[in-house]
Amino acid sequence: MRPLLKPALSRTWRDTETLQFGTVHRHARVVEQAGPAFCSFLGLLDGTRERPALLAAGEQLGLGLDRTGELLDSLEKAGLLDDAVATREALARYPQPHRELLAPDLASLSLIHPEPEAAPGVLRARAAARIEVRGAGRVGVAVAAVLAAGGVGTVTVVDGGRVTHGDCSPAGLPPSEVGRLRTTAARSAVHRAAGHGLAERQRHSPGGSPAPPPSLVVLAPRDGGGAFAGGAFEARRLMRAGVPHLYVGVLEHLGVVGPLVLPGASACGDCLALTRTDEDAAWPRLLAQLAEDGPGRPRTPACDTALATAVAGLAALHVQLHLDGARPPSVDGWCEVSAADGLARRLRLRGHPDCGCLWQPLAVR
């Protein structure tokens, strides 16, 4: 390990002797009686020296060997140190310029996962993850592009047909792609987001063998109504296969993110559909008509660009949190963002007693 003072943290003086690391109050750390020798020592924590060299340097600065050791330990315990070696190795998995693009993302991870080698480990897990996004509309392609930019190693987008004007958004497909096959255009968007690095990575992956199942599937139907449909056929297949999946979409003026379903461990789309049916008995009938290409469909489905972008960003964040080992708020719940008032709220979802997705295996047999 080569200790590096977290580059993500600012260093400011509260008074002539009190040094503060970080600005956001909740995470800020304060060092009192920070004298000149201490400050000179901090300057040596640039990721070029191992611990023995730092101990010797501390002694030379007059800090004393034991005191320098304690100082290093307390800086690490306070979450102020990164390991420059682990950081470099995690970024080395990505080709340039993606490596440079990811530096601020890794800096952010280093604050959420403060132990010296934790954030590089999280990024390594993202690099190994495979995300499939179903739906190449305003929301779906933006989710895919953001995830690729954030370091997810394999991002694929599945859809049919050709790009229309309604599919385009600044975070997803540009208007110049209108008329191109949706899958081809979405692949380009994903590669662009990763600084074209992803294409290289995927070209070098071993071919021939069948692709392993995705780490998570994002269900982002172009027609946002599909995100409300819950227990759709494809979701049931994902449940059976044990593949985590996240619903996301915009319907009329409302954007939804969730539920993020961990099969057998959290409430599923069917649970949500059954809950909505409890509140409105006609709900399944309405949904069934939405799913058809009938006269009941709107001619111009509503989809506010800012709302679609916000929802895509939130969905990508929740996927990242899941990949990073956290439990996003869309698990056993869902988030709604309204274009009418800009408010975001989180609603709780319980497993529905009639669904059975959370029944214990013994009860099923």
Ligand SMILES: [Zn+2]
């Ligand atoms: Zn369920």
